[in-house]
Amino acid sequence: MNSKERVITSLNLEQPDRVPIDLGGYVTGITKGAYRNLCNYLNRDEEVETLDVVQQLTYPSEVILKKLGVDTRYLFVTDGQTEEKKIEETPEGIYYTDGWGVKRKMSTNELYFDIVESPLASLSVNELRDYKFPDPENQRGDIVCAVNGFRKNYGETNFAIATQVFGTTFELSWYLRGFERFLKDLYQNREFAELLLDSLVDYWYEFFDILFEEAEDMIDIVMMGDDLATQDNLLLNPRIYREVVKPRQRKICSYLKNQDVYIFYHTCGAVRPLIGDLIDIGVDALNPVQVNAAGMDSEELKEEFGDRIAFWGGGIDTQKVMPTGSVEEVREEVKQRIDDLGPGGGFVFNPVHNIQADVPPENIVEAFATAQSYGKEVY
Secondary structure, three states, rough: OOHHHHHHHHHEEEEEEEEOOOOOOOOOOEHHHHHHHHHHHOOOOOOEEEEEOOOEEEEEOOOHHOOOOOOOEEEOOOOOOOOOOEEEOOOOEEOOOOOOOOEEOHHHHHHHHEEEEEOOOOOOOOHOOOOOOOHHHHHHHHHHHHHHHHHHHHOOOOOEEEEOOOOOOOHHHHHHHHHHHHHHHHHHHHHHHHHHHHHHHHHHHHHHHHHHHHOOOOOEEEEEEEEEEEOOEOOOOOHHHHHHHHHHHHHHHHHHHHOOOEEEOOOOOHHHHHHOOOOOOHOEEOOOOOOOOOOHHHHHHHHHHHHHOEEEOOOOOOHHHHHOOOHHHHHHHHHHHHHHHHHOOOEEEOOOEEEEOOOOOHHHHHHHHHHHHHHHOOO
C-alpha cells in the first residue's frame, strides 16, 4: 500500500499493511523546541519556522517526515484566527492578537500564548447580532496561495492529505467570549450562546465553500475539533452538549460529508461519555485519545467503539512517558497501544497530542521507529 491507501484503509476500519503514521498538524505536531533538539540529534541543520504561534509548533521537513515514516501531509490554510495576526512586545510581556480579536500573552516559561482578552466578553445579545465576524472571502487569496504551493511541492501525491482548522464551535466560542462566561451563557443566557454558535457555523460554511472550490478534490481528511473534557470529566453537562453544541457540530459534519472527506475530530480529556455522540454526527476518527485521562483506557475504547470509529492518536502518552520515560519504556508503550488500538485497522499512530519541548529526541525517534517496525509486524 502507498501512504494514502494505508490511511484511508484504516479510516474505513479495515486492516492496512501496517499502522499508518501521522505527524505535523496543529494537534498532531511538534513544538519548535523539541524539533530543534531532534534536528541536532539527527545532525540536521534546518531552519525552524513557526507553524502555529499560540502552541509554538513548527513545520517538520520532508526529510524528517520520511525518516519517521509519516503517511500524511498537511495543506495549511488561513482562517479568521490567523488573518491579520499581530505580535507586540511590551515591557509587560509579549502579546499576540489573532484575526478574531482574541489577545494572548506569552507564558512565563515562553512555551505558549495564553488568552488574556476575549473580544465578545462584554457584549449583549443585541450587540452580538450587529457584530462583524471575520469575512472568509478575505482569506481566499491565502487559500489559493496555500493550494498552489501544495500542488507545486507534491503534485499527484501518494500521501493522505489533511487540512485543519482550530476550534470550530464550542471552543472558538469561549475563545471569543471567555471560558467561564461562555459556560454560564450555555445555562443562563442560552439565546446568546446559540446566536454565537450559529454565527460560527455560518462562518465555517463560507470558509469551507471557498476552500473546497479552490482545492477541488485534493483533500482527504478535514481535521476539526472542540475540546469537550478535562483530564477527569466533561467540561459541560451532556444534556447541554446535546441540546446546544451537538446540533451545530452536526451541521458542519453534514456539510463536510457532502464534500466526500473523512472527519477527524479533536477533543482532549475524558470524553468517553460523548464518543457515541461524535459517531452519531458523522465523525470518522477521534483524536488525541488521551489514554491517561479518566475512562480512556485504550483497550476498552477499542472494544466498545472500534467497529464504529477510528482512533487517531493515543500512540504514546505525552505527559509522562515521552518526556521522562526511558527509550525502553517508550518502545513498550508504543507496542502496547498498537496492540490495543491496531487490530483490524481503525488506528493512525500519533502521540497523545503535540510533542512538547521537554521530550528527549531519542524518545521521539524510538516512538516512530517502533510504530514503523512493530506496526507492520503485528499485521
